[in-house]
Amino acid sequence: MATGPADPADLSLLSGLAPELAKAFVSVASDIALVIDPNGVIRNVAVADAGPNPPARQWVGRQWEETVTGDTRQKIKQLLLEASSTGVTRRREVNHPSGSGPDIPISYAALRLGEQGPLIAVGRDLRAVGAIQQRFIEAQQELERDYWKLRQAQTRDRLLAQVASDAVMVLDGESLAVIDANPTADELFGGLQQPLPAPIAELLAMARRTARAAEVRTRLGDGGTQIELSATPFRAPGEGQGALRLLVRARPASFDAEGPAGEGVVVTDSSGRVLMANDAFVALCRCGVEAQVRSQLLTDALGDPDRRLAALMVDVRRDGLAQASGVSIGHAPGQVFGVEVCAALLADGDQECIGLTLRRVALTSGDEAPSDKLAAALRGLIERVGELPLPELMQQAAELAERHAIESAMHRAASELRAAARLLGLNDHDLALRLQRLGIAVRR
Template identity: 25%
Template structure:
């Protein structure tokens, strides 16, 4: 409903604004007010002084406005001036200003023609820096959100891949309601159902004679105990004995249980514990343990062996031949490998090992041939024999007992004959031992004894060992 009176805005009945008030009105109505001639030269510039960060713009007057615009905004101003010269209406435009290089800010202008003759335009601008900062914050928040989504998808992919390839069976259970939140294929196989069928179901329902609340609380108590605890129960679907080892953790403020399931008899669990104990013995035992292939090439060695040969890292010995560290080299290795492969084991073999700086250490080696696999493995257990040799040194007076047989010969034979007889006995023992260790390999036995092959044959003939071996 209207009063029927004429509108003063339409009939231009609005009182004229005095010049001294006009500048104040324009500065309050906008953040920046500019009057620009058809050539783009600034004729006047007003700034809202209330909290304005711009300062004075008097140095703009008499200069082209393009001097204070960024490069991408200059074509915008040229189009505005061209359309204004043709009396075409231009409503709004956004321009980015720059002043003294470091002073840059966006401004949204409304364009108003001023007069018909001079065709100048009045540009009333609103500062968009706050809007631009808000937009920038939104863009940064969007980037951060997208990055968070990407990280979440990455972690989810890792988690899914880990659950799918893990051989051990795992079930994630919510403590609040006792339901299965997730599980892998191995756990589904043990429980006797598909993953989709088990997810969301009460965990206690998968076991025989178990109440939901009591069952979850008992598992939680095991998880919170200071020692490793487990419980063995029977599954409802497969009727198999399953051992549950729970671990408690929090996710998103909710308490969860990750339960490792192990199916099998107590003998299998004992075997697993034995394996763990053997691994600990290999890693922390005082005796050097080395595993090689059937040719004596080192596959793995423990820290005790690294200390024996004085190497810093396992990589330094992996792939090398064990013969490189023994006093008689390949001869010692061949003797041990031949006897171990032939009989399955060799109880004790005396040799010496050399470390990286050339220090020799006496050792006793036990060898086992592990051939129940596609690639046979030989295990060497090496004991430091330095202390054992010291303990075996004869005590005072024991030499008389060891030499009683020699003493009995004194007076009944010449010294030369006594020495010759004892030498023959020692030679016979050493040669027979070397031949036995080398599997009747005369060349290897000669090298072990430090003799030439011809000298060994002479001694074999002299001591009658050759005829004995041939007769056998």
């Protein structure tokens, strides 16, 4: 059969056999075939066993374009016009309303049987094709979800590994003197000494000059350990813009992602809500899985009876690095135990995060909560009612309350004089005089 315009004289002889031809097309290579008169009215419908729904047989006597949805009627007109002018058409996709459920997509091509003869429109049901396409899309979406889950897991492992293994230091932005350093930095650098190796000095100078984070890969000494080094500038609170500080992070180019055995590692957002944690941290919280602590405040997840953990979170946001030992955590009196905490700011894109490591330690008698000491002292003072006059009892009670407030502040500030004075609303000199008068020793 020619693919160009048909010869009406040749095909007109078949016009009387149109219904039989429609059935033949359906049985051989299509799902539905329509016999349509020159006025566009459907005169006969042949449907394969697995073809469109039964309503298709009710189309007889109706205009073909009335059997399709409004948005595809123009395609029926194009099919009729093309068949009238060329005798054969290319395929066009239209939708038939099903009456119940989604529309039925059909791809039609039409053949004219003679100049004045009927049309045979042969259609292919596209629902099976659509189902295959939908399964392909769903499979693709599932692959994408698995990919992003893998990326998120890799990001989680990378951040936890950095918190567990990074050497972290805070340097003065002007003198480059070390203000604070975690134990890993002490082991790796032994304190940052002048003169600095050229790559490190250039990195710090660039971060200081541009006020933007900078990174470099270098070696410690000749043939020493290869490290990845980053420096992030920030402003410490103070007058004006505050003093410039550099938060320096370093790790070996290949490092152990697990960290010390049994060490809890957690990453929180800037407000202290848990973003991710390792199994050791989940065990410290007495939970079964990480999902149970995610989105909780760190202090709520661990328990913070002395509020030292909350004070440490304030310090790390201000100073970039904060450490404390003998921090009490736990929710019930019989479950309180001590941990050594090291917290540092993390730069993860635009989101400010805080990474913490926690290692369980024994609480000493000196770590007893100040509130317990005050209660015991007041009980002893009350027992002396009748032995001492009221003014003297009141004076001793006032001294106990003052001692309790100062010891509480020193306890929360890990014996750091300036931080404790700030908690009490005093200046450093005034607090030092009170400590001396009360005979409270400051641990260095």
